[in-house]
Amino acid sequence: MARTPLLMGNWKMYKTVAEARSFAESLGQQSAALVDGVEYAICAPYTSLHVLRVMLPANVKVGAQNVYPQKEGAYTGEIAPGMLAEFGTRFVLAGHSERRMLFNESDQMVNHKVRAIAEAGMIPVLCVGENSSQKQDGITKEVVTGQVQQGLDGLSQEQVAQAVIAYEPVWAIGSGKTATPEDAQYVASEIRALVADLFGAEAAASVRILYGGSVKPDNIASFVREADIDGALVGGASLEPSSFVEMAQALKGVI
Numbered sequence: 001m002a003r004t005p006l007l008m009g010n011w012k013m014y015k016t017v018a019e020a021r022s023f024a025e026s027l028g029q030q031s032a033a034l035v036d037g038v039e040y041a042i043c044a045p046y047t048s049l050h051v052l053r054v055m056l057p058a059n060v061k062v063g064a065q066n067v068y069p070q071k072e073g074a075y076t077g078e079i080a081p082g083m084l085a086e087f088g089t090r091f092v093l094a095g096h097s098e099r100r101m102l103f104n105e106s107d108q109m110v111n112h113k114v115r116a117i118a119e120a121g122m123i124p125v126l127c128v129g130e131n132s133s134q135k136q137d138g139i140t141k142e143v144v145t146g147q148v149q150q151g152l153d154g155l156s157q158e159q160v161a162q163a164v165i166a167y168e169p170v171w172a173i174g175s176g177k178t179a180t181p182e183d184a185q186y187v188a189s190e191i192r193a194l195v196a197d198l199f200g201a202e203a204a205a206s207v208r209i210l211y212g213g214s215v216k217p218d219n220i221a222s223f224v225r226e227a228d229i230d231g232a233l234v235g236g237a238s239l240e241p242s243s244f245v246e247m248a249q250a251l252k253g254v255i
């Protein structure tokens with residue numbers, strides 16, 4: 001497969017700097033178990049980005065979970081893309097369902113963030129997914145492709161080729177329930193087909209699509225084995241170095 005698989009943790013609002021340091025130390029001790037041929041990343045709270053950048057093994061990249069889409073200005077409490085890029089942040093999440101729901105982020109705001117992240121030279125991770133009532137109504141494809149179309153609007157073909165899209169069904173997040181690999185593959189294939197329509201075949205062949213939602217060491221391989229799923233965005237199971245390493249090991253057979 002031409003696309004490098006990506007195992008990405010999303011720590012959400014967990015871990016102090018001291019806890020992040022001890023995670024990085026522990027992962028460093030086990031770094032030989034991080035199989036080659038996979039790209040690794042941890043999206044951490046802003047406060048832990050620096051310690052992770054300094055202490056994580058070299059093959060584990062640092063990501064942020066949010067950003068404000070302005071270069072600078074009177075935006076009390078916000079963080080600009082350039083501030084993240086300055087010390088080596090590689091990925092930034094945009095449009096995670098928790099931000100869409102709890103902080104009322106619209107598709108338009110998500111799109112501004114995606115553009116600002118790409119313009120600052122980092123890789124946007126556009127998060128999309130249907131909620132349970134949308135799933136029951138049978139409109140998963142419409143919801144997800146709508147979010148992707150609006151989220152990527154205005155990016156260049158090259159920026160889309162570099163980007164990451166995370167398909168996370170809202171009902172699967174933190175619930176212990178997952179999509180079936182077949183359903184996740186179907187949605188991922190629809191996302192890739194839409195990217196091909198909007199940005200061309202080359203961008204569609206390069207963009208990485210992750211599955212997220214209750215991914216664990218014992219189920220990650222079943223998703224990443226699917227043709228259009230290039231990795232996983234993992235919440236709870238990314239918090240312990242041991243389960244992060246177990247997920248890396250589980251990918252051995254499927255890359």
Ligand SMILES: O=C(CO)COP(=O)(O)O
Nearest residue numbers: 010173174213214235236
């Ligand atoms: O929201 C998620 C990652 O962004 C998924 O969280 P869980 O892996 O804890 O279900």
